[in-house]
Every structure is written in C-alpha cells, then in structure tokens.
Amino acid sequence: MTMADDLYERGMTVRKAVLGEAHVARASANATPFDRDFQDFITQYAWGGVWTRPGLERKTRSLLTIAMLAALGRTDELKLHIRATRNTGATREEVKEEFKESEGSPETRGRIREVQRALAKGRMLQDVPKADVIITNPTHYAVALRYDEKKMHAPLVVAKGTDLLAAKIREIAAEHGVPVVEAPPLARALHKSVEIGREVPAALYVAVAQVLTYVYQLKAARERGATPPPPPTIQ
Numbered sequence: 001m002t003m004a005d006d007l008y009e010r011g012m013t014v015r016k017a018v019l020g021e022a023h024v025a026r027a028s029a030n031a032t033p034f035d036r037d038f039q040d041f042i043t044q045y046a047w048g049g050v051w052t053r054p055g056l057e058r059k060t061r062s063l064l065t066i067a068m069l070a071a072l073g074r075t076d077e078l079k080l081h082i083r084a085t086r087n088t089g090a091t092r093e094e095v096k097e098e099f100k101e102s103e104g105s106p107e108t109r110g111r112i113r114e115v116q117r118a119l120a121k122g123r124m125l126q127d128v129p130k131a132d133v134i135i136t137n138p139t140h141y142a143v144a145l146r147y148d149e150k151k152m153h154a155p156l157v158v159a160k161g162t163d164l165l166a167a168k169i170r171e172i173a174a175e176h177g178v179p180v181v182e183a184p185p186l187a188r189a190l191h192k193s194v195e196i197g198r199e200v201p202a203a204l205y206v207a208v209a210q211v212l213t214y215v216y217q218l219k220a221a222r223e224r225g226a227t228p229p230p231p232p233t234i235q
Helices: 003-019 021-029 036-050 058-072 075-083 092-102 106-125 163-176 184-193 202-224
Strands: 133-136 141-146 156-162 180-182
Touching: 003 021, 003 036, 003 058, 003 163, 036 106, 036 163, 058 075, 058 092, 106 156, 106 163, 133 163, 133 184, 133 202, 141 163, 141 184, 141 202, 156 163, 156 184, 163 180, 180 202, 184 202
Parallel strands: 133 180
Antiparallel strands: 133 141, 141 156
C-alpha cells in the first residue's frame, strides 16, 4: 500500500466515524465524474492528513471545523458538521462558545486560510482531465498544461504539485488518458515560476513547445495505429 493509499484509508475511517457511514455512502454513491476526484482529495488530505494528526482530540477538531465553516460561509457543510457533533462529543454549549471565542482569532484565521488553500487544490484537480500534458520530475513534481491555440497566447498551467499532490495529479491523468512526459528541469522551472491559471513565460516557450509537439505526434500516431515517436530530450 502506498502512502497516498494509507492516507485515504485512514481518512475514510475517520470520515465515516465523524459524519456517519450512511452519509458517506450516499456521498460516494452520488459522486459524479466532475467531483469524484475532489471528494477523494478531501478524504485523503483533510480527513486522512489533518484529522488523524496527533495533538488534538476529535471533539476539538470538530469545533475548529465548525468555526472555520461558519467564517467561510459554507452553510450546508456547517449544518452537516453541527449534526456530526453527536459523534464527536461536542455539546451545543461548546459549539456556541466556539463561535464567540473564534471571532478574530489568529489561529482560526490561519486555519481558514489553510482550508481555502485545500479547497483551491481540490478545484485545481478537477482541471487535470482537461490538460493536454503532465510534465513531471518524475516523482517529486507534476505540472499540468493546457493549450488552445485559438484562445490562448501561450500554454496555461492548470494544476501543479509536489510529492503526494504530484502523485494525485499523475493518478488522475492516468485515469483520463492525459499524456505524462518526464522532463525534470522543465517541471521544476514551471512549478517554481508559474502560478496556477497563468501562462507559461517566454523563457520556457521552446521547451514547452517540444513537449506539446511530442504530445500531438503521439496522439496522431495512436490514431493511425503507427509506432509512437520517441520522447523528446528537453534541455
């Protein structure tokens, strides 16, 4: 079992214990191709990576989650987690007190920013199936590019990540048939210099063009049933 698989299994166990097996079963059954990857991401990184960390009991994590969801204005999820307090041991009085004490708290603001980043990563993963190629390190970095020459001046970075997040990007790419090209220097340069939703800078045009040319040739060869071209050597 990989580290990512272990995180997912631990996350699913905690998610069922907190939200209830019936709710989790319904959510899994109702998942669509558009949000399934996001659900898996939340299970793995929020439930598996955050809720299982040592140091805080489950009731405390529940109260912090309620405070953050209230601050973020996520009403439906807030109601869900308030109902879940019967599984975490938090009382109605403790929930009310948490609302009062957390207003303006630096700790809460920091955790809200952490949640916002996690949600942004989840939305980012939904764009991976739309990518034209994933450029990798090959294991530590992954950057997803999309290019529409009719609408874009240059290729766009639609997702990027390192380590476990990079592995998740590669996993989604494999599920949706998005080509993966190993180009370590280019992957590192893209990850360092280009934010998600931004175009590739001119300094990297030539290297990215080599990758995209290979991808288009690979697609054409597969359609014709011809021998695929050799991967490019990116300097």
